[in-house]
Amino acid sequence: MSLLYFWRRDNYERDLDEGVAFHLNQSSAKLHSVDLGGSVWAFTRNAKGRYVLAAELIVHAKTRNPEGYQYGPFRVWGDRSRSRYFAIDDGPNVEPLIRTFALSMGDGVLGRSFQGPGAVRSIAPMDHAALAVFARDLPLEPRAHGVNEEQLELLLARPQPEVITETIYTLPGGMSAARRRTIVRDVAVRSRANVEDLRTLYRGRCQVCEWESRAAHSVDVCEGHHLQWLSRGGSDAMSNMVLLCPNHHRLVHALDAPLDFSDLSFDLGTQRAPLRLTDHLRPLISPSPSS
Numbered sequence: 001m002s003l004l005y006f007w008r009r010d011n012y013e014r015d016l017d018e019g020v021a022f023h024l025n026q027s028s029a030k031l032h033s034v035d036l037g038g039s040v041w042a043f044t045r046n047a048k049g050r051y052v053l054a055a056e057l058i059v060h061a062k063t064r065n066p067e068g069y070q071y072g073p074f075r076v077w078g079d080r081s082r083s084r085y086f087a088i089d090d091g092p093n094v095e096p097l098i099r100t101f102a103l104s105m106g107d108g109v110l111g112r113s114f115q116g117p118g119a120v121r122s123i124a125p126m127d128h129a130a131l132a133v134f135a136r137d138l139p140l141e142p143r144a145h146g147v148n149e150e151q152l153e154l155l156l157a158r159p160q161p162e163v164i165t166e167t168i169y170t171l172p173g174g175m176s177a178a179r180r181r182t183i184v185r186d187v188a189v190r191s192r193a194n195v196e197d198l199r200t201l202y203r204g205r206c207q208v209c210e211w212e213s214r215a216a217h218s219v220d221v222c223e224g225h226h227l228q229w230l231s232r233g234g235s236d237a238m239s240n241m242v243l244l245c246p247n248h249h250r251l252v253h254a255l256d257a258p259l260d261f262s263d264l265s266f267d268l269g270t271q272r273a274p275l276r277l278t279d280h281l282r283p284l285i286s287p288s289p290s291s
């Protein structure tokens, strides 16, 4: 099952500016009806008033957000190597195609029929196939090329601020200039302080396996990881960070594994890796759906 979603242009553009998230949040559980490997197609209305495709997220994980998260409890994560963000300014009009789908839309303004509970709709396999053909050669949005997040986090762990500043501006990838500025100005300092606080709180141990370099070797080797990556709009708050040993940190990045706030486990695809040390995240556990 694939989904079609209307993305307000201001939200789409904010996502691009703050770091392309490759995920989508909703208050409706409908979002989680998409299959793993299925697509969430997003369309928007560009500055010329034309409906255009904005993104195709090919879903590799579905998780719950932290309790109280402002954009709703449900999240899907797009596979970063296969998902695409499209350049919307000159995109072709997708409205005639969408109007052929078996969805109730009325004859009014298309975007309006995709609001509230109708913002996310299931589409038939043949509609998905038609969108795939439509999107085959669309130009891509240049800001949506991944920055190497591990490199970014390692850089932030270095003690010399001037190296951080210099390197962040030359780090390859499509991160916007505004986002780079924010990282240099605010995130670098707070991130480092948070890592120190996490090391104090957990006595330097990995929150997944409890490996402790401090007790065994008198050095701190565990690293700060940003649950929502900094290069994908993540914040520098403690609630967005965990302390991981280098093995678990590499693994989480290699699999692009999200933390599911329903049970504080990393979703590794075929397995889950629960956090054993959870003190600072426990208040954020997302309660199970009441139904």
Ligand SMILES: [Zn+2]
Pocket (backbone or CB within 6 Å): 206, 207, 208, 209, 210, 211, 244, 245, 247, 248
């Ligand atoms: Zn570990």
Ligand SMILES: [Zn+2]
Pocket (backbone or CB within 6 Å): 149, 150, 153, 224, 225, 226, 249, 253
């Ligand atoms: Zn990390």
